[in-house]
Amino acid sequence: MTETKIYALGDSITYGFPYGPAHSWVTVIAQRLPIPIINGGINGDTIEFMLHRLKRALVTNPSHLILLGGTNDAYWGHSVKDIGPTVTEICNRCRDAGIHVILGLPIPVDEYNVESILAEYRAFISDTAKREGYSLIPFQEAFLDKGNRFRIEFTTDGCHPNIDGYEAMAEIAERYLARIL
Secondary structure, eight states: OOOOOEEEEESHHHHTTTTOGGGSHHHHHHHHSSSOEEEEEOTTOOHHHHHHHHHHHHHTOOSEEEEEOOHHHHHTTOOHHHHHHHHHHHHHHHHHTTOEEEEEOOOOOSOHHHHHHHHHHHHHHHHHHHHHTOEEEOGGGGGBOTTSOBOGGGBSSSSSBOHHHHHHHHHHHHHHHHHHO
16 A cells, blocks of 8 residues: 655645745645645746646655646636646646646635636636546635635735635645545
8 A cells, every 4th residue: 555645736825935835734734644745836836837847746756746726827817728738737647657636726816817717727627626536625715705705814915825824725625635535
C-alpha cells in the first residue's frame, strides 16, 4: 500500500501570499493531519506554468495532487477555452503517473470581471471532476457567507486571503480531505 503524500500545486493562494508558506492553508493542514503535504505554490503562477512545473511535483512521488489555480489566468482574461485543455493535461499526466487528482475550486475575488471568469472556471472544474471522477475541494465556500455574498474581510486585498482566510481554507480542505483520504 502506498503511503499518503499530498503535493499542492498552485499559485500565490497556495503559496501563502503575502505572509509566506508558514501561514498558508497548506501549512495549516500539514500541522493538523498526520500526512506529508508539500506546498508547490508560486506567486503569480498560471495554469500553463503549473503544467510546466508538474515534473517537480511528480519527482516527489505524491499519492495525491491538489490543483488550485486560475486566479492569475482570470486576471489576464484567459477564458475556460484557454485554460481547460491545460487543466485536463495536468490531470491526465497525474492519472498516468498513478496520482490521485484533487481539484480545488478557486476562491472568489472582489473584481466583477475577474470573478465572472473565475465562476466559469469553477463550473468547468466541477464538471471535469464529476465527469472524470476526480475529488473536489470547494475552497470558494470559505469566502461566502450564508447569503452567498463574498466575505472580503477574509482577504488582504480583495483577492489574497488574510490569516483568517487561510485558516478558513484549511478548514474546508481538512473536511474534504477527511472524506477523500
